[in-house]
Amino acid sequence: MKLLFLIADGMGDWPLESLGGKTPLQAAQTPNMDAMAAQALMGRCRTVPEGMAPGSDVANMALLGFDPAQHHTGRGPIEAAAQGLELDPEDLVWRCNLVTVTDLGLSGTMRDYSAGHITSEAALPLLRDLQDHLGDETFTFHPGVQYRHLLVQKGGALEDEATLAIRPPHDITDKPVKPDLMTFSHSPRLWDLLHGAAERLAHKNNTTKANSIWPWGQGRPLHLPGFRQAFGLSGAVISAVDLVRGLGRAAGMEVIEVPGATGLLDTNYQGKVDAALKFLETGDFVFVHLEGPDECGHAGNAADKTEAIARFDARIVGPLRQALGDDAAWLIACDHYTPIQERTHTSDPVPFLFLAPGITGQSAAAFDENTADAAGLVLEQGHTLLNWCLERIKR
Structure with a gap:
């Protein structure tokens, strides 16, 4: 039997x-999910283990059946897996956002964690310039998708930078950056890199909103068990974001690229549906991830988030159903909450x-x-959800 995990991020x-x-x-108008609810089992699942930050990296790892408390090393390493970067065990991989700040002084504020949702095409020459002028034997810049890029610190897992706690930029929108600058200051070379990047991005040829980098989410290279060996299924992931693709690649799953998949409201919904159906002609399990609701949550836009959920129902759930x-068997969920009021992730158990x-x-x-709450079912360990589903299919 085919099993589909349809995940509306945030x-x-x-x-x-x-x-x-x-x-x-x-x-939101969700007639397809509501119709399924009349026949389905429902509940809540704690995708974020106690004591871990409620990020998409942790939560989606759990939804794919792997215990984050055992396997998670950081957000950067997951996205490095998506790019297939060759890394040494002692390398430190940072997620490196292009962001917009008022300034990098102690009175500065994080204005936009995505630099105005910069496109990949606009970001690429900026990353190449940073590498040409600031890259060296210690630090190398690697372009990613849109505002999401990587910074590799050679041998950094053995250095003091490995323990620096920098907040994710999407957690501090319109908030002071002073606490993080104080943390960056503990590493003179990272401090110099941060300010050197700001100087490069201030160049007149940069017409984007990106005026700073923001390294965070660092860790050693990621290693996951093989998905087929762990669950007896041939699986694939379909997502616009490197994070989910990296988890799939690290687990030996098929990673399906969909042209026009943006992670925003204008993403290529039909392309994701077509890719899922094509894979399931021979495959067993597909993880279809939609980023849009999360981005709208970070923006604090209730109307857009409602629309993103309605489109998920109408353009992903409906056509696949x-x-x-x-x-087929169906699991529909989110990875974590992204409440409009908070504009960042929380660790509430997800429906x-x-x-x-x-x-x-x-x-x-x-x-x-x-x-989902009224159903009274709560899975306290999110990484057990996949096996929970498989057990009920076998019955």
Whole structure:
């Protein structure tokens, strides 16, 4: 039987006055998920282990069946796996955002963690320039997707920088950067790199909103068990973001690139659907990830987040359900909450829906945070969810 995990990143939320006391998921038009809820098992799943930061890296690793407490080394290493970078065990890999700050003084503020959602095409010459002028035997810049890039520090896992705690830029939008600058100052070479990059980005030829880099999420290279060996399934991941692709590549899964997949509201929904169906002609498991709701949550835009969820239902869930129907098993969830009020991730247990032939559900009228909570089922270890689904398919 084919198994699909359909993940709307950051979909979970809290009630909002602007939505009449509803969450974006409750406010969105989601007829496909609601129809499935009438037959499905529902509950909540704790995708972020206690004591770990509620990031997409941790949460999606758990959803793919791997225990973050055992395997997670940092966000940067996951995205390095997506790029297939050749790394030594002692290398330190940083996620390196292009960002917009008011300035890099102690009174500075993080204005935009994505530099205005800079395109990959606009970011590439900036990264090449940084590498040409600042790259050396210790630090190398590696272009990624949109604002998401990498900085590799040769042998850095053995250096003091490995323990620096820099906040993710999406956690500090419109907030002072002083605490992080104080942390950066503990590493003179990282401090010089940060300010040297700002000087390069101030060049008149840079017409983007990117005026600084922001290294964070560092760790040693990632190693995961093989997905087929761990779960007996041939699997694939489909996502616009390097993070999810990196997890898939590290686990030996097929990583399917979809042209026009942007991670935003304008992503290529039909391309993702077509890619999933093509893979399932011979494959067993596909992990379809949609970034849009998370980006809208970080922006604090309730209307756009509601629309992103509606599009997930209409353009991902609906077409796949129509194509495969009762001949497949379905898990629908988010990886973590990205509440509009917070504009960053939280570690709330996420709602999930599971539907497969022979399943007797709770006859819920809709799929949302409240109906999942009312089901009374909570999986305290998120990495067990995949096996939980497989056990019910086998029954």
